[in-house]
Amino acid sequence: MSGSSAAEIVSKLAADYIDETPQKLKLIDSYMVFCVVTGLVQFLYCVLVGTFPYNAFLAGFGSAVACFVFAANLRIKNQPKERRPVLGLASRVPAFAEFVFCHILLHFVVANFLG
Amino acid sequence: MRFLTTFAACLCLGAFHVQAKSTAGDRVVVFVPKLDAASEYSQFLDSLGTRGFDVSFEGDRLYDHAIVLSPSSKKFGSGISVSDFLSFVDSGGNLIVAASHELSDIHRKLALQFGVTFEKRGSRVVDHTSHLAATVNQSDHSVVAAKQFAQVDAVLSKKVVGGKPVLFKGIAHAYDAANPLLVPLLTGARTTYSAASSAARSDVVLTGMSIGLVSAFQTRSNARVVFSGSADLFSNRLLGQKAAGNTQFVKEISQWAFQEKSVLRSTAHRHHFAATGETPEHYRVNNEIVYEVDLSVYYDDAWHPYVASDVQFEAIMLDPYIRATLNRTESNAAHATYHGDIKLPDRYGTFTFRVNYKRxxxxxxxxxxxxxxxPLRHDEYPRFLSAAYPYYVGSLTMVLGFLALSAAWLWNTEPKKAKSKTN
Structure with missing residues (x-):
């Protein structure tokens, strides 16, 4: 590995990601990218147009951020066993059920806050 | 001084009683030291008669206007005091007070109530460069030809301001320049000074422009008072001078004082919704309304439309939230209408709509x-704001994204090629 250039490192990283990451985690990753893009678009709109319906901005932007966080949690809990960090909190509920429950709650809150 | 009821008949005033030309009424009382003295001012008093005033020579609050032409009188008859004059003015009576170098304390006290401080008894206004040539004593320069008129169009016309000087023989007064109700109409020139008649000139206090010769006072209740340091200003002797503008000047200040001109009034005012034209019991925030006020001015014996460009509307709740200049939109024979398209503030509360016009x-x-x-009711706000559509779309896509991920998660099948490392 020694003496490899930055480009080599990046291409090795990408190749390893494509080869070794389970498809479920790739799904989550693309979902997280989607969250970031949605949040950024709303933030740019707010910067350009102004903060007038501020509650609506908070709801829309917060929705994207919260979805990102939930997805990150789901991803942590679904990593291969040897890479999974020791969280100390053993949940008996499957991670996906938690993910769904949080989302339902989140979207109710967002719809209320949207104005 | 006595009350001379009989004198009224001598002036044959019944004939002029028909038409009041003043807006405040047509009854004038004149205070003169003796009955004979009235003849000294006959030109002036006759001119009032021809202007429709009912002139007589006694007083109670039976009168609308009073002229005090008795500067040296120590009292105004029995039982008439300074406070009687004040309550006369308070109740809307108009007053002309003429003084002279021998004015009495009662005049001085009366004048003090209006911010006019007459000089010491015995002092005179003197001007060595601008005066009427005395026929007897060439060194007597106490008949001053004054032409420092105030530029107050409402009181003095261009005819007076740009016309001949006014002959003034009498006492100076100091005026309070900071008093917005008091306007000096005629002041001394730079060469004018006020001094005791004796040779000693060391007691000169007032000089130049700070000498008030004739001043006008209008109370907040629109009663008008004119103080002249000279009773001779009104006398036949000085009115008769060809080179002097006394006749026109006296005519205009007495017309002003007796509310024959520059009397403003609002005949009507209204406000309503701009769209529908109806006046509601209360408005809502941000309503578009129309405010209109009709203004008339009285002169030449009739009400005319009042033309100005500085009429303002205010919407006040402690502070003015709106102060807008109203535009004159239409005039008819009697009044001009001032119109304003107003957007009410984004603020709820009890407001005062006011036109406060003091000139x-x-x-x-x-x-x-x-x-x-x-304020708006909870169900009167717009349901969807166009500015917020991106946020609506953003949160909706998050919901759809969540559903898509959930579906993909549940129906996901790992590709067969998956390495053994993965779980």
Whole structure:
């Protein structure tokens, strides 16, 4: 590995990601990218147009951020066993059920806050 | 001084009683030291008669106007005091007070109530460069030809201001320049000074422009008072001078004082929704309304439309939230209508809509209404804001994204090629 250039490192990283990451985690990753893009678009709109319906901005932007966080949690809990960090909190509920429950709650809150 | 009821008949005033030309009434009382003295001012008093005033020579609050032409009188008959004059003015009576170098304390006290401080008894106004040539004593320069007129169009016309000087023989007064109700109409020139008649000139206090010769005062209730340091100003001797502008000057200040000109009033005012034209019990925040006020001015014996460009509307709740200049939109024979398209503030509460028009020389016009401005009800706001559509779309896509991920998660099948490392 020694003496490899930055480009080599990046291409090795990408190749390893494509080869070794389970498809479920790739799904989550693309979902997280989607969250970031949605949040950024709303933030740019707010910067350009102004903060007038501020509650609506908070709801829309917060929705994207919260979805990102939930997805990150789901991803942590679904990593291969040897890479999974020791969280100390053993949940008996499957991670996906938690993910769904949080989302339902989140979207109710967002719809209320949207104005 | 005595009350001379019989003298009224001598002036044959019944004939002129028909038409009042003043807006405040047509009854004038004149205070003169003796009955004979009235003949000294006959030109002036006759001119009042021809202007429709009912002139007589006694007093009670039976009168609308009073002229005090008795500077040296120590009292105004029995039982008439300074406070009687004040309550006369308070109740809307108009007053002309003429003094001279021998004025009495009662005049001085009366004048002090209006911010006019007459000089010491015995002092005179002197001007060595601008005066009427004395026929007897060439060194007597106490008949001053004054032409420092105030630029107050409401009181003095261009004819007076640009015309001949006014002959003034009498006493100076100091005026309070900071008093907005008091306007010096005629002041001394730079060469004018006020001094005791004796040779000693060391007691000169007032000089130049700070000498008030004739001053006008208008109370907040629109009563008008004129102080002249000279009773001779009104006398036949000085009115008769060809080179002097006394006749026109006296005519205009007495017309002003007796409310024959520059009397402003608001005949009507209204406000309503701009769209529908109806006046509600209360408005809502941000309503578009129309405010209109009709203003008339009295001169030449009739009400005319009042033309100005500085009429303002105010919507006040402690502070003015709106102060807008109204535009004159239409005039008819009697009044001009001032119109404003107003957007009410984004603020609810009890507001005062006010037109507070106070201009030097004109009567004060204050028109006000108390109007409630209410906030919108909870169901009167717009349901969807166009500015917020991106946020609506953003949160909806998050919901759809969540559903898509959930579906993909549940129906996901790992590709067969998956390495053994993965779980």
């Amino acid at each position: 030097t020389g004109y009567s004060n016009v204050v028109v006000q209404d108390t109007v409630g401005i209410w």
